[in-house]
Amino acid sequence: MRKKAILPYDLNTYLNAYHSIAFPMGIVMANTKQDIMPWLCSKHINCRFEPSNLNQFSSYLSDFWCEDDGILIRQKIDLFPDFHSVIYDDVTVLLRKMIDMGCYPHGPYNEEYIPGKFAYQKRYFYHDYMLIGYDDNGEIFYSVGYLADGKFQQFTIPYENMRQAIKTVRKPRIVINFWKYNENFEYKLNYQRLISELSDYLNSVNNTPKVSKSQYWGIEAFRQLANYYLELCENGIDIRYTRCIMEHKFLMQKRMSYLFEQGYLSNDKYLEYSATAYKQTEMIHLLALKYNITLRRSIVNSIYDNINEILLIENEYLPNVLSELSNNYSEVPV
Amino acid sequence: MKRQYYLPIAEPQFVCSNTSTCANAIIIANVKGDDLQKLLCSKYINCYFHNDAITNKFVISMFDVWCTQQRILQYQYIDFLKETYKQIDPVQIIKNCIIREAYVLGSCNRKYIEPNTDENTPFEYVIVGFDDFSNEFILYGVNTFNKLERYNIGYKEFFDAILDIPDDNIVFTLRLFNKSADISLDLKNIIFELNDYINSHDSRNHDKIGKIHGFNAIRSVADYFMESIYNGQKIPENDLYKFYMHKHFMRNRIECLASHDVIDKKWIDYAVKVENIGHSIQDLGGKYNNLNDKALVRDISNDMIKSITLEEQYLPFVLNELEMKSIYE
Numbered sequence: 001m002r003k004k005a006i007l008p009y010d011l012n013t014y015l016n017a018y019h020s021i022a023f024p025m026g027i028v029m030a031n032t033k034q035d036i037m038p039w040l041c042s043k044h045i046n047c048r049f050e051p052s053n054l055n056q057f058s059s060y061l062s063d064f065w066c067e068d069d070g071i072l073i074r075q076k077i078d079l080f081p082d083f084h085s086v087i088y089d090d091v092t093v094l095l096r097k098m099i100d101m102g103c104y105p106h107g108p109y110n111e112e113y114i115p116g117k118f119a120y121q122k123r124y125f126y127h128d129y130m131l132i133g134y135d136d137n138g139e140i141f142y143s144v145g146y147l148a149d150g151k152f153q154q155f156t157i158p159y160e161n162m163r164q165a166i167k168t169v170r171k172p173r174i175v176i177n178f179w180k181y182n183e184n185f186e187y188k189l190n191y192q193r194l195i196s197e198l199s200d201y202l203n204s205v206n207n208t209p210k211v212s213k214s215q216y217w218g219i220e221a222f223r224q225l226a227n228y229y230l231e232l233c234e235n236g237i238d239i240r241y242t243r244c245i246m247e248h249k250f251l252m253q254k255r256m257s258y259l260f261e262q263g264y265l266s267n268d269k270y271l272e273y274s275a276t277a278y279k280q281t282e283m284i285h286l287l288a289l290k291y292n293i294t295l296r297r298s299i300v301n302s303i304y305d306n307i308n309e310i311l312l313i314e315n316e317y318l319p320n321v322l323s324e325l326s327n328n329y330s331e332v333p334v
Numbered sequence: 335m336k337r338q339y340y341l342p343i344a345e346p347q348f349v350c351s352n353t354s355t356c357a358n359a360i361i362i363a364n365v366k367g368d369d370l371q372k373l374l375c376s377k378y379i380n381c382y383f384h385n386d387a388i389t390n391k392f393v394i395s396m397f398d399v400w401c402t403q404q405r406i407l408q409y410q411y412i413d414f415l416k417e418t419y420k421q422i423d424p425v426q427i428i429k430n431c432i433i434r435e436a437y438v439l440g441s442c443n444r445k446y447i448e449p450n451t452d453e454n455t456p457f458e459y460v461i462v463g464f465d466d467f468s469n470e471f472i473l474y475g476v477n478t479f480n481k482l483e484r485y486n487i488g489y490k491e492f493f494d495a496i497l498d499i500p501d502d503n504i505v506f507t508l509r510l511f512n513k514s515a516d517i518s519l520d521l522k523n524i525i526f527e528l529n530d531y532i533n534s535h536d537s538r539n540h541d542k543i544g545k546i547h548g549f550n551a552i553r554s555v556a557d558y559f560m561e562s563i564y565n566g567q568k569i570p571e572n573d574l575y576k577f578y579m580h581k582h583f584m585r586n587r588i589e590c591l592a593s594h595d596v597i598d599k600k601w602i603d604y605a606v607k608v609e610n611i612g613h614s615i616q617d618l619g620g621k622y623n624n625l626n627d628k629a630l631v632r633d634i635s636n637d638m639i640k641s642i643t644l645e646e647q648y649l650p651f652v653l654n655e656l657e658m659k660s661i662y663e
Contacts, residue, residue: 078411079508083508
């Protein structure tokens with residue numbers, strides 16, 4: 001019998017700059033009826049800048065698939081390409097079966113076979129995907145991600161294209177993860193982690209275990225990103241980074257609101273500071289888009305100034321936030 | 335279509351922990367002659383003594399027993415929740431893996447495999463074949479008597495056995511013998527491990543609490559044997575066996591390295607002497623356990639000291655020659 005199934009997914013997540021963060025966040029936001037802010041409050045606080053990395057700037061945490069927290073449960077196959085057929089002759093049958101069981105298939109594929117992608121029918125491009133559904137009638141999968149137009153969206157992939165996209169991955173082994181949402185998870189504030197991450201951010205260090213190495217952390221990562229823009233972006237600005245800055249400050253604003261509403265913070269000035277910082281990042285993102293069209297040098301200078309203004313604002317209020325949170329630590333049930 | 339399919343498995347040289355025993359049995363079945371000697375040359379070099387352990391106080395280091403780094407037995411895995419296997423047939427998956435010549439390893443409930451035991455303890459298996467005519471898998475695992483044993487288990491019983499474990503997930507690890515692997519002497523690893531052994535160190539593991547490595551581990555084993563005897567306890571036969579096997583593997587290693595002109599042949603005599611001491615200690619320990627004759631205590635003690643002294647006399651030179659060869663190459 002021909003079937004159709006689509007799993008819940010929220011396209012308007014708080015963090016969409018990277019697939020690896022947007023995918024799990026979209027699952028979480030679509031599946032829960034609870035307020036996720038208590039949990040999110042202690043996540044994505046620190047950030048990193050690594051000049052040698054393909055994704056140089058990101059808000060970073062060790063458990064971005066929320067697996068250690070227990071929100072998403074992972075199942076996984078890690079097989080040679082010719083071993084995929086040990087489960088089913090056709091890999092799309094496995095993908096559909098797992099979707100039927102409420103699991104989101106996720107892994108690497110070759111975007112050369114994916115309609116709508118920048119690399120489609122042009123060149124091999126190794127990237128990550130996540131499927132959220134399928135329709136046997138049209139023989140298509142439903143997926144989410146960025147397409148060539150630069151928008152994070154839902155799109156479809158014909159079964160045959162999906163087969164080719166997985167089959168042509170140039171790696172000795174091909175991994176497919178199947179993520180299942182844990183209905184029983186309770187979103188609570190991890191106060192200790194909140195303090196530790198905020199302290200790391202302000203001190204430009206990283207004490208989170210299991211996080212890959214990076215040259216710059218926290219406030220210093222922002223400073224280095226500003227320098228990088230000033231010196232090295234003659235061919236255009238990677239707008240994922242400016243989106244990432246914007247999302248980082250958006251979340252910081254939400255964090256301050258939540259902590260104030262819940263009585264963890266007493267000074268409402270923090271809300272103003274964080275709102276101003278977020279507004280500046282909206283400006284930075286627009287400037288980056290403008291720069292990519294005009295390549296006018298003065299725009300880069302403005303971006304540099306704006307980032308440094310944000311850092312001044314944060315230096316003004318975040319140490320006080322940390323101090324107040326730390327002072328209240330003994331009174332908060334851990 | 336009904337089928338039967340079997341992958342080769344051999345008598346292991348060394349029965350120890352389940353994983354290393356199965357690895358040893360599969361490697362011996364697939365790699366022959368000089369290639370096998372070359373491969374085992376970089377295994378089982380270092381050792382440690384763990385006084386806090388209740389059993390298995392003396393352990394031979396098991397670094398990369400599957401030779402994954404050398405791409406000899408390649409590694410893949412399938413990890414699904416139990417509930418998923420109710421939708422995706424695990425029997426067919428395992429059969430398909432075996433047909434593609436991959437050994438299937440995993441863990442199940444022991445009471446389904448060894449019917450005489452009531453224990454709900456984990457049993458680590460390696461599936462080497464299946465028979466559709468009798469609807470059975472052929473698997474191997476180390477039994478409660480520390481022997482690698484063959485078991486035939488029905489498809490349905492096997493499914494019950496893998497479901498009846500505390501974990502939520504069932505993981506099948508696949509080991510595929512790489513027929514085109516380049517088997518050569520892994521001098522880098524031999525040097526690394528031998529250096530640790532001589533210097534009573536373990537550079538690979540961070541979990542060193544309560545563990546004494548290398549030469550000092552052998553000294554601790556000697557003290558522990560003596561202490562057991564003076565306290566009127568028996569010497570654990572498994573520790574005597576491992577002590578002997580450690581010296582046996584060292585003799586094989588030295589012979590193999592000398593036969594490939596990597597080190598001087600004169601070191602073989604030392605290795606043979608130490609191996610003989612290991613054998614003698616195993617015999618004396620066995621005798622002591624049977625007769626409880628404390629007169630044997632002095633002989634065991636002397637032999638232990640002698641084995642350490644001999645190794646101290648020749649292994650640093652072997653290491654030096656290996657390092658020179660490695661730099662030259």
